[in-house]
Amino acid sequence: MLVNMGIGLIMPITTLYIHGTLHKSLVTAGYVLFCFSGAMMLGNLIGGHLFDHWRQKPLMYLNGSGVVLALLLLGLFPQWPIYPILITLYGFCLGGLNSAINGYIAFLQIEDPNIFNNGYWFASLGMGAATFLSGILFGVSIRFVFFSSAFLFLVTTVIIKIMFHPVHKHPVPTQKKVDSDKKNHFLISILLICFVMVVIWICYEQWNSNVSVLMISKHISVPKYSLLFTISTIEVIIVQPFMNRFFKPSFRSEKNRIILGLLSFAFSYLVIIDTGDYWRYVLGITLVTFGEMLALIAIPAILNRYANDQNRGTIQSLGSFSGSMGRALGPLFGGYLITTFNYSWTFWGMFLVHLLLILPILSLQNKKSK
Structure with missing residues (x-):
């Protein structure tokens, strides 16, 4: 829910901010969003691979900290040309964090078959609340949007630290390996x-x-x-x-x-x-x-x-x-x-x-x- 709130605060006003405040063309705004999406896709793949072959919680800390850092810098320096660089960094770390959390949920599904349903419900609740608040915060200052989102991801990282338990992997028995x-x-x-x-x-x-x-x-x-x-x-x-x-x-x-x-x-x-x-x-x-x-x-x-x-x-x-x-x-x-x-x-x-x-x-x- 917190991750989706963090995303929902930023994405609805991205094009508006680039075009209306930074005075860049819609084409430029499209390229920035494409870089964000591309970085997020790369983060998805790397995050999923590291989740399986590295330590899960440090991976979440690393990506969560990267997201918080990028958003804090955006709040401090929301100017061109650093804006697209930081948004791309945000997308990369966000992709890694999402993959790590989804991988963790996949392990929990073994014990709780409905966890994807419940996770989606809370994610939708967070996204709905954030899209409502996004316009209000943007009307005050773009800095409020970035700092609020950074706070949400900081709380996310703290919850991971306190509440997430280490994942115990079971080796695949030789006789069950498929041809x-x-x-x-x-x-x-x-x-x-x-x-x-x-x-x-x-x-x-x-x-x-x-x-x-x-x-x-x-x-x-x-x-x-x-x-x-x-x-x-x-x-x-x-x-x-x-x-x-x-x-x-x-x-x-x-x-x-x-x-x-x-x-x-x-x-x-x-x-x-x-x-x-x-x-x-x-x-x-x-x-x-x-x-x-x-x-x-x-x-x-x-x-x-x-x-x-x-x-x-x-x-x-x-x-x-x-x-x-x-x-x-x-x-x-x-x-x-x-x-x-x-x-x-x-x-x-x-x-x-x-x-x-x-x-x-x-x-x-x-x-x-x-």
Whole structure:
């Protein structure tokens, strides 16, 4: 929750600050965000690898301290050209911290099958609170945004120090080691899941970027667009606790959740084609929210089923990397498709792509059944 609050305070005002306060072009702002996302992806991969092959808590301390340092320096020196350098450093350390925490959660899932569900609920609560506070703090001073975020990550690091217990890895017994064909099958399954994750986020990012332009062109105000994400957060907070009652932790259940989530994502783009009715955008963001609660929680859980105690961090980092890649490519791909075709054909394409993604998910087989 604290990590997502720290992220949520900064990201909504990044483009606004670069373009409106630092007086740089939107293209420059896009490059800065791309550097941030690229650094975060690199941090995801390195953090996951080190989680499996180094000491877990020192890794979290190192990345947490790097995030706090970058944010404190941003609060002290929020000027160009040091701003993009520090934002990139922030992204790299944030990626490493996220991978380490996700790897730690993957170990805890062995004892608590619902931990990914609960973690997502608290993360959504933190993100919702932060996006609300971000504009208020930015209205006072950009320094308040960075210092507040630094404080949240400092508290995160202290909690890790006090509350996180060392991870005890169990060696893989020789008789349970799989042959090369089965290893290749598991790898293909993991890559398919990661590919699905990339595509989901490329499409999802349209709601964070190009849908706003579409709604304004339909004479729907910016406050009404912003309200969509408040509605989404409220839906998560209310509905998410009940998800565990409908979906018990199992490989089959997690596959079904991803399939239902893909269907929900698909129809979210269908309902906003050629419309100026606000209620249809509300319906669209509601379908996106259910897609999140179904698919985006099940994906790290099902990835964890292909892991053992020697590679849980690495496999979770691949999922985080895929999400970061999708978020980085989303505005670029969406802008290209909308410019080349139009909004309607782009959303039709996204609808069909999500339906096609169901096929690789149907082909997944449980690791234990191999």
